[in-house]
Amino acid sequence: xxxxxxxxxxxxxxxxxxxxxxxxxxxxxxxxxxxxxxxxxxxxxxxxxxxxxxxxxxxxxxxxxxxxxxxxxxxxxxxxxxxxxxxxxxxxxxxxxxxxxxxxxxxxxxxxxxxxxxxxxxxxxxxxxxxxxxxxxxxxxxxxxxxxxxxxxxxxxxxxxxxxxxxxxxxxxxxxxxxxxxxxxxxxxxxxxxxxxxxxxxxxxxxxxxxxxxxxxxxxxxxxxxxxxxxxxx
Amino acid sequence: xxxxxxxxxxxxxxxxxxxxxxxxxxxxxxxxxxxxxxxxxxxxxxxxxxxxxxxxxxxxxxxxxxxxxxxxxxxxxxxxxxxxxxxxxxxxxxxxxxxxxxxxxxxxxxxxxxxxxxxxxxxxxxxxxxxxxxxxxxxxxxxxxxxxxxxxxxxxxxxxxxxxxxxxxxxxxxxxxxxxxxxxxxxxxxxxxxxxxxxxxxxxxxxxxxxxxxxxxxxxxxxxxxxxxxxxxxxxxxxxxxxxxxxxxxxx
Numbered sequence: 152x153x154x155x156x157x158x159x160x161x162x163x164x165x166x167x168x169x170x171x172x173x174x175x176x177x178x179x180x181x182x183x184x185x186x187x188x189x190x191x192x193x194x195x196x197x198x199x200x201x202x203x204x205x206x207x208x209x210x211x212x213x214x215x216x217x218x219x220x221x222x223x224x225x226x227x228x229x230x231x232x233x234x235x236x237x238x239x240x241x242x243x244x245x246x247x248x249x250x251x252x253x254x255x256x257x258x259x260x261x262x263x264x265x266x267x268x269x270x271x272x273x274x275x276x277x278x279x280x281x282x283x284x285x286x287x288x289x290x291x292x293x294x295x296x297x298x299x300x301x302x303x304x305x306x307x308x309x310x311x312x313x314x315x316x317x318x319x320x321x322x323x324x325x326x327x328x329x330x331x332x333x334x335x336x337x338x339x340x341x342x343x344x345x346x347x348x349x350x351x352x353x354x355x356x357x358x359x360x361x362x363x364x365x366x367x368x369x370x371x372x373x374x375x376x377x378x379x380x381x382x383x384x385x
Numbered sequence: 386x387x388x389x390x391x392x393x394x395x396x397x398x399x400x401x402x403x404x405x406x407x408x409x410x411x412x413x414x415x416x417x418x419x420x421x422x423x424x425x426x427x428x429x430x431x432x433x434x435x436x437x438x439x440x441x442x443x444x445x446x447x448x449x450x451x452x453x454x455x456x457x458x459x460x461x462x463x464x465x466x467x468x469x470x471x472x473x474x475x476x477x478x479x480x481x482x483x484x485x486x487x488x489x490x491x492x493x494x495x496x497x498x499x500x501x502x503x504x505x506x507x508x509x510x511x512x513x514x515x516x517x518x519x520x521x522x523x524x525x526x527x528x529x530x531x532x533x534x535x536x537x538x539x540x541x542x543x544x545x546x547x548x549x550x551x552x553x554x555x556x557x558x559x560x561x562x563x564x565x566x567x568x569x570x571x572x573x574x575x576x577x578x579x580x581x582x583x584x585x586x587x588x589x590x591x592x593x594x595x596x597x598x599x600x601x602x603x604x605x606x607x608x609x610x611x612x613x614x615x616x617x618x619x620x621x622x623x624x625x626x627x628x629x630x631x632x633x634x635x636x637x
Contacts, residue, residue: 268472268474269479272478274465275439275465275470276466276490276493276494276538276542277463277466277494277542278490278493282493282494286489286493287478290480291479294480368479368522368524369522369525370479370522370523370526371524
């Protein structure tokens with residue numbers, strides 16, 4: 152009973168922590184999505200110097216450096232350069248850019264798997280490159296990206312707990328505060344945190360799965376069933 | 386005297402050492418159908434994609450009526466919107482319905498209001514016999530139906546010229562007829578067409594001009610009667626003999 156009341160009393164702060172977690176996740180994904188698409192398009196259609204001088208170094212850097220290190224670099228680096236940056240902002244930048252590098256890979260793979268023939272058909276109609284991308288390439292690439300993107304969503308949401316390390320009061324830090332206030336209920340409190348992360352990832356993935364079904368291109372059903380049964384046999 | 390729609394002058398294209406097109410000139414007059422034949426790898430498809438600069442040529446000039454396509458100042462998108470292109474593998478937009486496939490160029494490139502664009506699209510789809518399929522997706526159609534949609538997509542743009550790049554070579558034999566019939570109908574209705582194809586029956590029926598290509602150059606050119614019966618070049622005779630045996634087309 153005692154234990155339960157601790158959770159009950161801590162619930163408002165856990166929920167406000169959850170909101171911060173969702174907030175962080177939203178910004179990570181939004182930055183990652185917009186920048187990721189731009190990077191992917193730049194890599195597939197852009198001039199070679201753009202690829203070599205900007206896109207590749209960016210992707211390599213943000214994929215090679217651990218997130219926690221990125222977080223520290225942005226947070227402590229900003230004060231070194233006398234830039235006034237909150238812990239929240241530093242987290243958003245560090246992990247948003249990290250996500251952009253990963254999402255760029257997802258979108259690039261999807262764009263390249265569509266094939267040059269679709270682009271050729273669009274250009275032959277008289278569309279310019281941007282129109283072809285907007286009306287022909289991206290609608291197909293985004294559909295193909297959903298499964299890998301739902302992976303990225305789960306990773307980003309869970310990694311938002313790293314923002315704990317620079318003092319953002321997200322879900323995990325709220326949990327830590329409750330543990331500190333009430334002594335010794337660590338397992339219970341962190342289990343509740345774990346449950347909340349689980350539910351958030353689960354709901355998000357269900358929504359993405361729904362979108363995948365909703366925007367599936369008709370006519371490929373038979374082929375998909377065949378592929379699925381092959382997978383099931385493995 | 387019908388006016389010249391397409392004029393190609395001294396065209397060259399190479400990929401590294403490989404000279405794919407090695408000095409080609411020809412012209413197509415309004416309402417005429419030119420069929421380009423030749424063994425694979427002789428630059429036929431490259432020649433077609435050079436015409437709308439999807440493959441930019443290295444040298445040479447191309448005109449569509451009075452406009453020079455190869456002039457860097459020319460608005461290439463405007464030119465492309467008036468040259469239809471039909472591909473070997475159809476290249477329909479897989480995520481769009483049949484109607485949207487045909488309508489997209491009208492609304493995006495020609496900026497035609499949606500209602501009007503829908504009317505035009507349905508009219509062209511009726512012409513190829515697919516008015517009942519407007520809400521289907523490409524993957525739900527047979528190859529022959531997909532190719533007819535792609536012909537309707539080209540027609541909707543009201544082109545001055547349509548380029549066909551081996552339009553039937555990816556089709557099952559029993560589906561070739563439906564596509565050829567549409568093409569014959571088009572040729573007879575006065576559409577200007579350049580067709581890369583080995584369908585000799587089609588060539589005999591509607592071609593005004595047959596071009597035989599080999600190693601990036603035109604070996605011989607003439608009307609079907611000349612090419613089939615009075616060819617001067619032994620290579621042309623040999624090729625036409627083989628291809629007629631293979632694809633038939635003795636009648637018509």
